[in-house]
Amino acid sequence: MRRFSDLIDRLVYTRSRNAKVKLIADYLRATPDPDRGWALASLTGQLDLAAVKPALVKALIEERVDPELFRMSRNYVGDLAETCSLLWPEPPGRPTPVVVPPLGEVVETLKALPRGQGAATMTTLMDRLDVPGRYALIKLATGALRIGISARLAKTAFAQAFDVDVEEVEEIWHGLVPPYLPLFQWGEGHIERPRYDDIPVFRPFMLAHPLEDGAVDLTDYAAEWKWDGIRVQIARAGGETRLFSRTGDDITNSFPEVAEAMPIDAVLDGELLVRGTAQGNSAASFNALQQRLGRKAVSGAMLRDFPAFVRLYDVLYDGAQDLRGQPWTERRERLEAMMARLPGERFDLSGLIVAGDFAQLAALREGARDASIEGLMLKRRDSLYSAGRKVGLWYKWKRDPLVVDCVMMYAQRGSGKRSSFYSDYTFGCWSEDGTLLPVGKAYSGFTDAELKMLDGFVRNNTVAKFGPVREVTKSLVLEVAFDSVHRSKRHKSGVAMRFPRISRIRTDKPAEEADTLETLAKLITDPV
Template identity: 35%
Template sequence: MALFREVADLAETLAAEPGRLKKRAAIAKAIAAVHAAAPESDDAGLFALYLSGTPFAEADPRKLNAGGALLTKALLSVSGATSAALHAAYKRHGDLGAAAFDLLHDREQGSRIRDQALALDEVATAFAAMVTAKTTAARAALVEGLLRRATPLEAKYLLKLMSGDMRIGVKQSLVEEAIAVAAEAPVAEVRNAVMLEADLASALRRAFAGTLAEARMRLFHPLGFMLASPVDSPEEAAERFANKQNAASVEAFLEDKYDGMRAQVHCGDAEQPGRVTIYSRNREDVTESFPDLAEAFAQVREPLIFDGEILGWDIKAGRALPFAVLGQRIGRKRVSNEWRQQVPVVFIAFDLMYAGGELLLNLPLGERRNRLEAAAERLVEKLRSPLTVDERKSAAQTAMFMQPDGEGVERMILSPARLVQSAEDIERAYADARARANEGVMLKAAASEYQPGRRGLAWVKLKRELATLDVVVTGAELGHGKRAGILSDYTFAVRSADSELLNVGKAYSGLTDAEIAEMSAWMMEHTLEDQGYFRTVEPLMVLEVAFNNIMRSNRHASGFALRFPRIIRIRTDKPVSEIDTVERVEEIYQSQVDKPVENATSH
């Protein structure tokens, strides 16, 4: 029987260890020991999963539904501490788990239930119960039950695990490497099994059993999205993809860059006819917000995974609607006929990730594009759905009685792509894309493989708008005047090289009154520290902000301050792991023609 204490002890050791190889060796040793002690149990799989910072496998759609407010309340109840003491502890560490360690360390040991140490399978049982709990009080009681049995160190890492932020310098990729070392298996095979089945614990079992080669792709779990790097000019883009034998020739596909919501569509599973799942870039299931797309893809009878962009669509004009219009549908749990008509949507497909029973990620883009075009041709008459439906019927009934082929709104459009010739060609294409109300252009190396989760140089994007940054909100303060009593002034941060969040500015303009009210309610629910006028909030809400310029400043931890920042939009489609970095801020700063002249001793 493996104990959660073993996870906590190792996590504390890893947090203090800077060396990656030493971290991997320690994880591998611990996994091997847990597996050897109980090879038939799930202990080693849970150990690896929890150490990587996730309560459930990636393929498992369950959520703990335990926000910062719930966890804070449970900690206060168990520790008996005052809110002031919690605020002080949180201020010292900026982390609820570390604050819990301080508060519980001096707690009377007799208050802890000592009949049995906390086992990994008991933690798993409590997590499962939290998912199905019907009330917040029931979930809080389960959290309190775990904390009352936990030592201060166990409580620290239980809270870190439940909040999704272990902060021990360990990513899943490192745990995958450690599994390979522990089981003496090729790391490439471990990673492939994780990608195919989206289950780290399953890959661990396969690694020790020698069955990694038997892992098979399953639909309905999100694969990582390939990302693009920014370029500043057509000349820079052309240089990236110049033919080595003929510098005047460029070997890249050119497409419009759409201002929509990046999405991945899974459909056509023979064992689950009609099932469709749409995933956002932060790997959340957003299908319920786009039933009109789901109805269309429910007609597919071959297993496929498409990569593309969801756009609000002006059907008459045949062009994209602004993202602000599409944003009104994102996150809606019920999409009425009124919304379907007001903001029609289409899926712009630009890649095919899975078809014919195999992943296509290792194929060159040119081959994937050929297969995408062939699939689109086969499905062109099927991927349609009506503008309105009988709202008395379920989505399944709607899909079952869909209109005949060729009727309804065309819901999948193939992104036009062509081989680009030169920087001048890119310049003209950019102007044409902007005329179509799209953001700019994308260039993708014709021979590039699809690299999930990677932002390399094989794909680049050209946008020449005023510079913007994707940031995460770390705090909010009460507004004034008509915004009195509403959290409306947002402090936000970028990432450092080691993923630490560093504040870079504050903004209060750019959102509508309705968006501000929704943001305020969300932040009240996700408050970590309440200082009265100011609240530290869970760093989960991503914003895109624009600004006039960047200045060096000691006011913020990043060393920079944005001048006249304003919010462009709420990025519900983007995970915190993909916000911009301090390095990106530095790049923008250095690109400014009006930046102050720096001498050799300046920062």
């Protein structure tokens, strides 16, 4: 446990991606089984210890320190684990040196506990650990690391540690279970790479580079719309179907109707969308899809009101045949032929765009403000399906963002390295009666220097406090860029932005000259 807590402590204070990868790789090489496997499970979000939730940790610390002191400290620090690890009182008469159990023993102990029965065990462990150890324990137990480590980065570190291809790691990942003993045996060369042919496993996506400048020759590239949903992979094998997000997360339970409708063994690449209300193959806005995202269980009403389907782009496997080594034109023909075997209610084909030349294609892109279109995709006709971004093969040509001027209303501290800064901003537009109503929230788009300026503004202009939220004077105008705006019954303003980010701080503009809800409403492309 001490080695794991040292790793977490060092990762928290390391900003460089390459340095983080090296830290994890060194740890995985030097740490024995099963500790390193449990650490990898924690770093990739695959460790679920049902007995310990944040509410339990909060109850434990409030038994030992003044709850008001905890609340104020938590509000200032911005992180539950850091606050509790610092405030936890040292037990009287604790022996020196402290004997710290190994990580594997801690995990197995917590895994064996019934749900909600972790208080006594957590108390014992917290008493035995120092501040870094308590911090690592809480992060581990609650599954809320938030230390700037993605699952992909952790897998990349494993690949670097054992000199294997990270894409090979991805291809077997969903057939593995913690603490990943076969994975480490393969990495160390003791066994061949595990195979999971009878399990629907994730295959890394082929991704696109942004088309920054210049044109492409349409004799070499095919064009299709870039639909505004979420990229998914549908994999069926061994009588089971799974849906994976672009990052390899299993989202099958959120969209059971799509998984149940998959009738053939294959691996397909497409865009997950919600069916629109208009006739034909229309797709609703991303706002409709958002009602379904992140739900572990989906109600009958959700299935009825927001029916999901997949607009297919590509085919990676047809049965057991791997098609990724074939050019795009051949895979496209295979996919078109496959459509007759797929139910039209849940699957349709992303059509190709016919344009005489690049100038005509650019005009089509410029005129596309459909609620479910994000831009264009340009795919080289002879491109193989290669994992990751390969230069010159696929391009994404997104619509230019929309921009409005809003007024900052509220701010909240960020997490991780931003936990000391007010970096999450809620902003609004003016209604007809002169009321400022929230229209969005953003925490990106600004530089480090601008973050310090915004943080200083919040601290110097706070007029009310609501727990961790600060209300500020309605005096700072933010130019907000966003991809689209949609009607929303959940927001008092009646609108919701898609991908808002701060594009400029308008210190030159009076707040009363910021945009109105009427201006924003004119940008809505949702079908009535």
